[in-house]
Amino acid sequence: KNEVEQSPQNLTAQEGEFITINCSYSVGISALHWLQQHPGGGIVSLFMLSSGKKKHGRLIATINIQEKHSSLHITASHPRDSAVYICAVGWAGSYQLTFGKGTKLSVIP
Amino acid sequence: GAVVSQHPSWVICKSGTSVKIECRSLDFQATTMFWYRQFPKQSLMLMATSNEGSKATYEQGVEKDKFLINHASLTLSTLTVTSAHPEDSSFYICSATRLATGSGNTIYFGEGSWLTVV
Numbered sequence: 001k002n003e004v005e006q007s008p009q010n011l012t013a014q015e016g017e018f019i020t021i022n023c024s025y026s027v028g029i030s031a032l033h034w035l036q037q038h039p040g041g042g043i044v045s046l047f048m049l050s051s052g053k054k055k056h057g058r059l060i061a062t063i064n065i066q067e068k069h070s071s072l073h074i075t076a077s078h079p080r081d082s083a084v085y086i087c088a089v090g091w092a093g094s095y096q097l098t099f100g101k102g103t104k105l106s107v108i109p
Numbered sequence: 110g111a112v113v114s115q116h117p118s119w120v121i122c123k124s125g126t127s128v129k130i131e132c133r134s135l136d137f138q139a140t141t142m143f144w145y146r147q148f149p150k151q152s153l154m155l156m157a158t159s160n161e162g163s164k165a166t167y168e169q170g171v172e173k174d175k176f177l178i179n180h181a182s183l184t185l186s187t188l189t190v191t192s193a194h195p196e197d198s199s200f201y202i203c204s205a206t207r208l209a210t211g212s213g214n215t216i217y218f219g220e221g222s223w224l225t226v227v
Contacts, residue, residue: 004152033216035218040220040221041147041200041202041220041221041223042218042219042220042221043202043204043218043221044218045215045216045217045218048215048216086152086153088153096143096155096158097155097216099152099153099154100152101150101151101152102152
């Protein structure tokens with residue numbers, strides 16, 4: 001069973017700061033997802049990675065398959081980025097995912 | 110873009126009654142949908158995999174007779190919590206995967222349903 005660890009568990013940042021959230025997993029995978037969960041509970045898929053790096057707006061996600069590690073970066077953070085960010089891993093041949101506990105981000109104006 | 114819609118967003122029910130939650134893929138066909146529950150400050154936990162036209166596959170420890178799943182069409186899966194008890198109070202969320210070439214499959218989540226059993 002894959003163990004997914006996220007750090008930090010909680011993060012408070014000032015508006016404009018550069019933010020990094022980390023995710024490590026124990027068993028080799030073929031796909032890693034970064035998800036955003038807002039206070040109301042709804043979840044949005046931000047990225048799916050199998051290698052390298054992806055960028056969307058102010059969000060950047062990287063993955064190192066050999067080190068079993070991924071990072072999510074937010075540049076020029078904004079209060080609307082406040083949410084729980086969840087890392088989830090799985091295999092391309094299976095739709096099932098194993099989820100981390102999430103990182104709660106609060107961006108203060 | 111693709112959207113997965115879940116209904117209701119929240120529901121309060123009396124202990125002993127049953128509650129149905131719907132998960133719909135609005136603009137794509139989903140042969141497989143997933144149901145999760147999430148307790149406060151905990152990870153999403155997979156409850157079952159819903160397969161169109163066949164029986165759902167339940168994770169260990171999830172009572173299939175209590176959490177009935179029906180995936181009658183390619184765009185709709187339902188989760189029925191039968192004989193609900195206060196300990197069933199939780200956040201339930203579904204997901205569906207849209208098959209794609211090139212960059213790979215994309216997973217879409219419903220908005221989730223807050224269930225409170227009183």
